[in-house]
Amino acid sequence: MSAALERMADFDLTEEQRQIRAFVKEFAEKEILPHVEEYERQAKYPLDLIAKLGPLGLMGPMIPEEYGGSFSDVMSYGLICEELARIDWVVASAVSVANSLAASSIINFGTEEQKQRWLPGIASGETLCSALLTEPGGGTDLGNLKTSAKKVKGGYELTGTKVFISHAAYAGLFFCVASVDLAKKHKGVTAFLIDPKTTEGMTISDFPMRTLKRDNLAEVHMENAFVPDEALLGKEGGGFPILGAALDTGRFSVAARCVGQAQRCIDLAAPYAMEREAFGQKIGEFQMIQQKIADMVNRTEAARLLVYRLGRMKDAGVGRCSLESSLAKLNASQAAVANALDGMQVFGGYSCTEEYEIGRLLLEAKSLEFGEGTSELHNRLIAEFALGIRKQ
Ligand SMILES: Cc1cc2nc3c(=O)[nH]c(=O)nc-3n(C[C@H](O)[C@H](O)[C@H](O)COP(=O)(O)OP(=O)(O)OC[C@H]3O[C@@H](n4cnc5c(N)ncnc54)[C@H](O)[C@@H]3O)c2cc1C
Structure with a gap:
């Protein structure tokens, strides 16, 4: 990520949140990235990579300390999901399913016995969730x-x-x-x-x-x-309200993951555009390639703002943020898909080869347009809010 983009992305984060982001970014790049392509080819579940998260406090960012977790704020949880997803869909998914769907439901609706039974294991990484x-x-x-x-x-x-x-x-x-x-x-x-x-x-x-x-x-x-x-x-x-609350948090973490995936496409395509040459110049010097890069940055930053606003709303204590969740999830997942498509175009035919990661990101991004509510569902919810058909 260029220095300018990094500054823009970090705007408004606290010092602690910046440190969490930098820590997860470095961890994911060093410990996870070198294995992702190989595991995909071998269809190997990254159990050993996920096992590295627990001791670092990354398996329980939504779980309070009294149950063994590392909760500091919802924003930080989003940053963790974003940085993990920038590198690996599956590792990020393990954190987001465990925290948004399972742990949050137990914290909000479980008995004390259920909290004691399940939360410490989830936070330590011993208990993965589906x-x-x-x-x-x-x-x-x-x-x-x-x-x-x-x-x-x-x-x-x-x-x-x-x-x-x-x-x-x-x-x-x-x-x-x-x-x-x-x-x-x-x-x-x-x-x-x-x-x-x-x-x-x-x-x-x-x-x-x-x-x-x-x-x-x-x-x-x-x-x-x-x-x-x-x-x-x-x-x-009483499961439907539990599901509603879980999916509300799930939409936040999936949207954060989509921002990470969208960012990854920029991180891959921008250097390639300044390396690859055609007609005696860098392809990044052609306006049509620059347009794609600009579109990718625009989408990512707009989606990131929606996701961060949602995180701040949750940290401010706004219980259900259904409209803002739909806006963040819809825009971020569509940004991830569009960026993967534009990124592939920058790579040309090489995007379809095993050598480059960008092609893999397209289907992964597309799958995030289905989970935690499809785009059609979110568009419907957004329209219903605007039309006054839905209030919450
Ligand atoms: C990689 C991956 C991982 C997943 N992991 C999990 C998991 O761990 N656990 C789990 O439970 N599920 C998981 N899912 C499933 C995912 O949540 C579903 O695919 C998603 O909820 C959509 O359901 P569906 O595929 O059955 O589509 P359907 O519900 O059959 O919908 C098909 C199409 O119809 C549209 N549609 C439906 N209703 C309306 C409407 N009212 N108005 C307009 N359009 C509409 C949808 O938007 C969609 O485009 C995963 C999916 C993928 C791809």
Whole structure:
């Protein structure tokens, strides 16, 4: 990153936040970056790389110190997600699923027993987390899920299938939503904290992907899988507000990750443009290439401002920031995709070769346009706020 861009990006951050950012940036570049391409080719889950995060306090940035975490503020969490995602989607995803979806839900809605049981392990990195939300029938309309939770003596029996599940084969905690009454739609949705290692009736199998092979995405099938009463998070039928709060934080961390990915495209394309020559000059001296670089910087900085504003709102104590979350997530994910496309154009044919990272970033960025609400969903929410159809 050039000195000018660095100054611009750091505007308004506290000294502590700047230090966190610089620390994570250096760590990710030194410890993670050298392995990412190789792991992708081998379809190898980066368990050993993720293991390096716990001792540094990077697995629990949203978890309070009393539960073993390193929470300082929401902004810092965003910076950690941004810098990790600039280098590796999967490592950043492990942090964001664990903190935004699992840990935050436990902190906001869990009993003291659930906090003591789960949070220290998540913060230390011993317990990786998965979010079991998406089903074969769809991931956008979560009020219409089909996985059922039947009350039985001492607990619940869960039956249904979840797809696209990141980290599943390595996770020690599944944050899962199922319905106690399918007819009630979103009012039947119930959240559970499941220990996959001790749950019978649960099968985790490969969910083959064209990209992100190092994430080993999974399909999780549950057939009368018994979970004890202690696995219930919140109340029966109270899962939809838990999901709403989790996705609100999730949108912040995913948006921060998208800013990191968008920045990575600039970091790769700008030096290449000033190195590669055509017609006797650097391609970066051609106006049409300069336009692409300028567009990439414009998008990234605009998205970054939306993400940082959201972080500051959360730190200021604004509970739900649905409109601002949608604005940040939509713009940042679209910036990441557009930057990957422009970046590839700067690299020409070499963007499709194994030698250069830029081509890999396109499908990874695109996948972030689906998770934590698709662009269509966010556009719909933004329009509903503007039209007065939605207030919160
Ligand atoms: C790499 C990767 C990792 C993932 N990891 C996880 C994970 O760990 N856990 C998990 O639970 N899920 C995960 N997902 C799944 C992801 O959350 C879903 O793909 C996403 O929620 C969208 O669901 P869907 O793919 O079923 O699309 P659908 O819900 O079927 O939607 C298809 C299309 O229809 C559009 N659409 C739907 N409703 C409307 C509407 N009302 N108006 C306009 N358009 C609409 C959508 O925007 C989309 O364009 C992952 C996905 C990917 C690609």
